[in-house]
Amino acid sequence: MSNQKTVRPKGSLLAALDVGSSKTSCFIGQIIDDNGTFEIIGVGNRPSQGMKNGKVVDLDAAESVIRQTVHAAENMAAEVMKGYPLREVVVNVSGMNARSFGHSVKADIGGHEITDNDVRRALAKAQERESKDNLELIHTIPTFFQVDGQDGVRDPRGMFAEKMQVDINLVTADAVSLRNMSSCVERSHLEISSLCVGAYASGLSSLVDDEIDLGCTLIDIGGGVTSFSVFHSGFMIYCDSIPLGGKNITNDIAKGLTTTVEHAERLKVLYGSAMASQGDDGDLIEVPRLGEDERGNPNHIPRSFLVGIIQPRIEEIFELVRARLSDSGLDRVVGRRVVLVGGASQLAGMRDLAEHVLDKQVRLGKPLRLTGVPDAVSGPSFSTVAGLLTYAAEHIDEMPAEIIAQIKPDSIIDRAKLWLRDNW
Ligand SMILES: Nc1ncnc2c1ncn2[C@@H]1O[C@H](COP(=O)(O)OP(=O)(O)OP(=O)(O)O)[C@@H](O)[C@H]1O
Ligand SMILES: [Mg+2]
Structure with a gap:
């Protein structure tokens, strides 16, 4: 806390x-x-x-x-x-x-020194509001303090005040x-x-630390889920997700090229890209046919065909993320910095496509x-x-x-x- x-x-x-x-x-x-x-x-x-x-x-x-x-x-x-x-x-x-839910709790301090208990009580009040039978509380993160109208307070404990306001990100x-x-x-x-x-x-x-302090959106593109979190002033202020990830890209390839999921995964990692580049038309790649063993006659397709299957799915993912961020109202607060992680962020061209769709400054991250x-x-x-x-x-x-x-x-x-x- x-x-x-x-x-x-x-x-x-x-x-x-x-x-x-x-x-x-x-x-x-x-x-x-x-x-x-x-x-x-x-x-x-x-x-x-x-x-x-x-x-x-x-x-x-x-x-x-x-x-x-x-x-x-x-x-x-x-x-x-x-x-x-x-x-x-x-x-x-x-x-x-x-x-993730944003709550704001106001507390009357009555001119005394704000104690740890005052802060904890405010957090507990927000927790009460979100307590429902089918939900469990995961995080209670105080994201913003205002003391007698003064914002930008990092830690109010020890300050004398009449009133305190705490904004809280509750994750259930x-x-x-x-x-x-x-x-x-x-x-x-x-x-x-x-x-x-x-x-x-x-x-x-x-x-x-600078990203967490100045504002940043982290997007984790996994196998079945793309989840994202927004950080500002040292805290996570929001998180959300979309049920799409790298597996959807692989399945699109398997269907589009009538090959197995295993072959599709290999083609994605070896030759796939989120964005077309010059020369894709000339590059031919070998696609083993569905239901035939390795010795069967493979198909040959231009690389641009593969990229043409991948790109719309990733665009869809980033467009959904952009829409959720914009609905949350936090998009402007948080600035232009985006960091991509998750297995599927390793696909070639991911950073460029993210910059294009999100209109942000994007870097690839890892632990x-x-x-x-x-x-x-x-x-x-x-x-x-x-x-x-x-x-x-x-x-x-x-x-x-x-x-x-x-x-x-x-x-x-x-x-x-x-x-x-x-x-x-
Ligand atoms: N080099 C690579 N290029 C493109 N995609 C890759 C690469 N390496 C892994 N992937 C993809 O990353 C995805 C798995 O990512 P990750 O390990 O982050 O998922 P996860 O954490 O298990 O799933 P989730 O977070 O969705 O529950 C797979 O779809 C895989 O195809
Ligand atoms: Mg994951």
Whole structure:
């Protein structure tokens, strides 16, 4: 909460699990200093099963992959973990199961010094407004403070004031989807220590401080979901998602060229591009025919044909993102900076097409500050899992239960004053 962060103590072990539509990854980290910096000591990564567009559709299949992935990470970290199995993990919530709501809470301070309790109470008030049976609160992030009409206050605690206003980004998740995910994780004998929205985690790992402060939109283009988050003044102020990703591009290719999904995936990665370039017409690529073995006569098509299948789908994705950002009303506030991550951001021409459709300044991102990680698991597909570790290391205070748990009991006099304040 606010910018006085509580960080995990040196030596602590942290574990993160990202169950994506395409792959399931687990990172185990250890805190190496007093600022929450961590080193990766174990990594597991497997193709996902039983997942579709960020939701569990087959519990057994998803659970088996989670178990294998966690075991792989534990084996790599065995020396440091000294044979103790993992107990707790931070798990991502797919953007498809989450929603972000802005709330503004006003509090009468009555001329005294604003305390931690005053801030927590304001946050708890916003939480009450969003508490519904079918939803679970994931994040309560204070994004803006105003004290007696003065905005731009980073941390109001300790200031004397009559009135305080707090703007809060509340992120809720669909309780049924969460229950399915937690049942998969629990069947692997793990406990979920906290939940974090994927696009928030990706931002925490892949944006630089200036981007988080001055304003930036992070877009994570995964296999089945494109999720995005907006950061400003040090906080995530909004997140949302669209149920389309790299798998849709692959399926379009398989249908358009009547080939298998495996061949389509290979063609996409090897020859695909989000934007046409000169010479595409002259380049011929080989497309194995559907239902024939490798020795059958392949088709030959110009590369421009492949690009012609890919480009409209990616345009559609960016246009939907642009529309959502514009509907949120935050588009102008946040400025022109965009960072792309997620496996599908690696497609050639992605940055140029994003600049064209979004009319923003776009860079390709990947997790920063990853030390000790093999190259194969340090690219933009791993922004979420890496960010989950940052979340576990530095953002303990934002977990909704913590906010209420840490409201200190008031003295009888304080309580009476509060009662008067709230009821008169
Ligand atoms: N080099 C590449 N070029 C183009 N696309 C790629 C490349 N590498 C991976 N992809 C695509 O990235 C997608 C997977 O991305 P990622 O690993 O971020 O997904 P995920 O996190 O499992 O899924 P989601 O976040 O949607 O639940 C796949 O569709 C894959 O085809
Ligand atoms: Mg993902």
